[in-house]
Amino acid sequence: MRYAKLAKADLPKLFQSLKGYGEVFAPVEERGKLFFKKVEDLKEVKLAYTRTLLPPKKLFLQPEEEIMSYEGESYTEKLDGRKAVLFGVHACDINGFLKLDRVFLDAPRDEYYARRRENTLVVGITCVPDKYCFCTSVGSGYASGGFDLFLHDLGKEYLVRVGSGEGYRLSKQDYFKEAGEAEVKLAAKLEEKRAGKLRRKINLMGMGDLIETEGKEGWEELTAKCLACGTCNLVCPTCQCYDVSDLLTLEVRKGTRVRRWDSCMLKRHALVAGGLNFRPTVVERTVNRLSCKVGEEVRCVGCGRCTVYCPAGIDFVEMLSAVRGEAR
Amino acid sequence: MKIEVEPLARVEGEGGIEVEIEGNQVRDVKFNLFEGPRFFESFIKGMHYEKVPDVMRRICAICTCSHSMASVKAVEDALGVKVSRQTELLRDLLIHGEMVESHALHVFALALPDFLGFPSVVHMAQKYPKEVKGALQLKKAGNLVHNLLTGREVHGVNERVGGFATLPSEEDLKRIKEAMQLNREVALLSVKLFSSFELPEAPKSENTFIAVDPGKRFGYFGLRHAASDGESWDVHDYRKYIKEKTVKHSRAKHSSYKGRPFMVGALARLRLFGERLEGEAKELFRQHRAKLDYENSISNNLAQAIELVHSVDRCISDVEELLSSGLRKEEPVEVKPKAGAGTASVEAPRGVLIHSYRFDAKGRVVWADVITPTAMNAANVDKDFRVAAPRLMKNPKELERVLEIIARAYDPCISCATHLVRIKRV
Amino acid sequence: MNELLPRQAKVLKVEEQTPIEKLIQLDVFLNHKPGQFVEVSVAGVGEAPISICSSPTRKPTEVCVRKVGRVTAALHRLSPGDRVGVRGPYGNGFPMERMKGHDLILVSGGLGMAPLRGVLQYALDHRREYRELLLLYGIRDYSLMLFKDEVMKLMDSKDCRVYLSYEKEDEVCKNLKKKCPERVCEGVVTKLFGMVDLNPDGYVVVCGPPVMYRFVFKELMDRNFPPERVYMTMERRMKCGIGKCRHCVVGAGTSMRYVCKDGPVFTGVDALQIKGLIG
């Protein structure tokens, strides 16, 4: 990897260069909530933050988007070639991108996701963990790839790790300085210190088998408060499910095809015509969700969103600890 | 012989007119409102003050904002809530927006077809596409106010006890102003049209009017009621003046003032406070004074048209006032529940609307009373029918047509008549 | 290329198979494998995964659609000359090559006949490359039998031995049973296993309604048939058909599969390993 150094005072310069590349989306705080939003000025950006409500994947796989329009029976795709920058992304969310990349970039690739992903610069930044984060337990506390630049806060300056050609070009600008062993060592030490603050731990050893064999009664107890509202999926940086609908206009011959994030906690997810539902209750749906996140492979990146935003206060980590048989 | 016009089309809700004729005599006229009752005043009991307006605004769709405002203000009255000047202005904008929407719909889509001889606005659109499209755009401008201030056209969500949950943006307000300016012509057109029609003379008779006293400037909010006989009273005392009772011959609960029927609505507002209009609306009011026949209830349509111009202009000036000081970020006023009673009265498009509640210490409704303009007008419609019917006896077709026009001139919103239903006593 | 964008296909012919199923011929070249499916779009209504029910050795491409919901009802309204959108073919399909040189036992119930017809046609068109060819077909009654002419013709042919079970007796079924009582019976499709000799060196290919798999598979396991020689094609809710939308995912814990891209054809081993695959 290539390394560089950026004085904090020069951050506005980097921000300007990024603006030259495309629209910049960065974490912004409004009424105590954090969102990735289009920004014009670095001042609007919240550089030190815990987590945004929706993960930044929303830029690549949009919550609701028109994917094509049709007239008669002929379809026209609606691809988006705009250039954009995602500024201030945390390691867990970048690791989330990598997980989604494997879904949407693997052949046959999803053009909508792929184009946006390709046209978007990702600039990572050191995070501020809170008591809900557990990225270190799922191996996503550090981003080894998936970004163009990653800014490690060293106090007065940033160690900049350069992860792509575009990142390289940016880092060639005169306000970047050379960095080497010393800065990397310092960054590693600080990262370690930050990771050490994470109290939340989850043991995933054999979790898939534990999930598979947990009895119905156990699940019913664990999901007693679940409202099946879908929030846990919709805020997750690694959920990929989507639904598709055709929207007709009065003109009848014309309309659009839209896709929308879906949730496997909802009724329709596994429902087929005639009323047969392959995951009829919250129990089956929870088993499916957890299996998807941590059963077969670890897709969870430990961001804590599903716990923080659950209206019923169900805790992802506690639920899995209970499945393991550990006291809460 | 029995003439029945049923259901009375182009009236929101279901209503019918029944005229019983014996020989040469009109034996009975019934303006029937046979829609199923909903008992809002009964089932609202126990509801927490904060959600009371959410239920009560559902009394009527077409004047949902009036119900919303009357309900919100009655709750605030009971709990001693004072709102900011900005909130008051936004509410004034809102109620004027509703007036634009409701009057545009009524004047053009419901009343005009009568005068031009079409069964509906859709039929009328074939011959007058430009006018109908214009009217729809004016109506849309009114709805834009609903949308941007309350969250949707019907049964808003954003207007709360204490203020607005989320403020509109300045851009939103500018859009309202633009839409109003763009469609102002249509409001003027409505005055031109309705001042040119010859009105059927049949219902001509004395009318008593009641309206909410708007204070210095013409408008739809106020703390007192005024009557055309010179009397006025605090809205809290409404029960002393406006009596509701069951009238045997018509089997409906009728309102009376000093034992007599009275009229509320646009005509009443102009009769009592027309001089407080401003700008072009005032000019139009003066110009068409001769045309506004207070003894002929059908004049209400022209009064509505003049109010349409007033309301469009007021929306514009409210927006200007809001923008000139800049929208301040503010949250709804904090409310502490307590025991108490409160009353508020606003001018709905069709006239005086009263909401009155009593709350327990936890802020739950223990008693509620709502009197709607349609209920207040019912006795007056009845009176007009009784006057008009004998005059039109010779021509049953004409009788039917004119009675419909009379009924429709009141813009009766039947669904909003919470307890205006016929009661049969044996 | 945008994989989600449907191509247009002209409808050549629409033929009523049963009161609820129609055979639709499409003017589209797919180069598919038997057992694969396409996503068929009706603009303004939506998309649905539908098996290709003809063999790649035959033209034109055919699908057989049961009217059960919005898209399928719209497909039933089509007439020749209309156009639909098509994507695919998707899914793994049946391993026609691997099964060569062996017995082929097709077990089908109801609409399950649709994907198996492709297999059947393929095997018939390469008749000498397969050994015994058996079709075990369970229907409700004759009126609901798919591909009636083809099945009836096969009943009398030597290329394939057809076994038929029916749940409700009617004239045709009664006569068939009288004619060949060793191959026709009343009951569910599993009853037919009592009439055949299963060569453990053969391959069993199954398609039917979701509830059928469990019973057929049990029957096979009870007879010690090797699970890796059983192929079953599955149905699940689907939106994309290419492993993105994740509606069709099956399994729990350590093994999860996409029906659309890892299937829709699964083996008996999968059935043993993937929780809930066959219920």
Add this chain to the structure above:
Amino acid sequence: MKPRVGIFGFTGCAGDQLMILNLEDELLDLVGALDLKSFTMASSAVEDSEYDVAFVEGSITTPKQKQKLEEVRKKAKLLVAIGDCAAWGGVQASCNGILTVGEKMKEVYGDEKVWEIYESKPLSAYVKVDFVLPGCPIEKEEFLRAAASLLRGDLPEAVDYPVCVECKLRENGCLMLEGKLCLGPLTVGGCKARCPSLRVDCIGCRGVIEGEARVKSAMQVFKEAGFKPDYVRARLRMFAANYPEILEVKG
């Protein structure tokens, strides 16, 4: 041939019919695409006819309405309930099972049995309903799209996910976490989370998700959040008192 359509209103506020009239930009096209046989709110031209689609608003509260509804049902190929009153009985049903009609009548008119009326029930209590467009009032866009589907001969796609989904898609912070009682999790989506998007808790105007809504779980969550049972009951009943699980909720 243009599809024959009837629009009917029973007990309610007429808000759903008004929402149709509120389609200012599309109204004339819509009406042009239909053979509108009856729409009493907008036209005095009423034709007796069979209907390809009948849109029915309002709940049924009188014998006469019941009779009329049955008539419409007989003449209509498809009957679509529009609005919460038609779908669930509306706000006027909110005291069903607590107050009898007689008691309400007495309270408002001072007389217990003045004439025959029924407890407010949805249309489906009396006739088969083919499709429901929920909401108090209905959503304009949803109506338009549904009308377009119906014109083509397709049943529209029904929304069966909760308001929370649309709330999250709009990146609203959850109001439950701010201490408000929000009915979003139990309520049919499709309104684009109107209320929570304005920071107002959902009052459930689109009705409960039939067979899906986790009423018991919600009760537990609300209880743990400190809401009193009578408040929870009143809130749940506002638009869905006729939903069996909610009808049973004790205050």
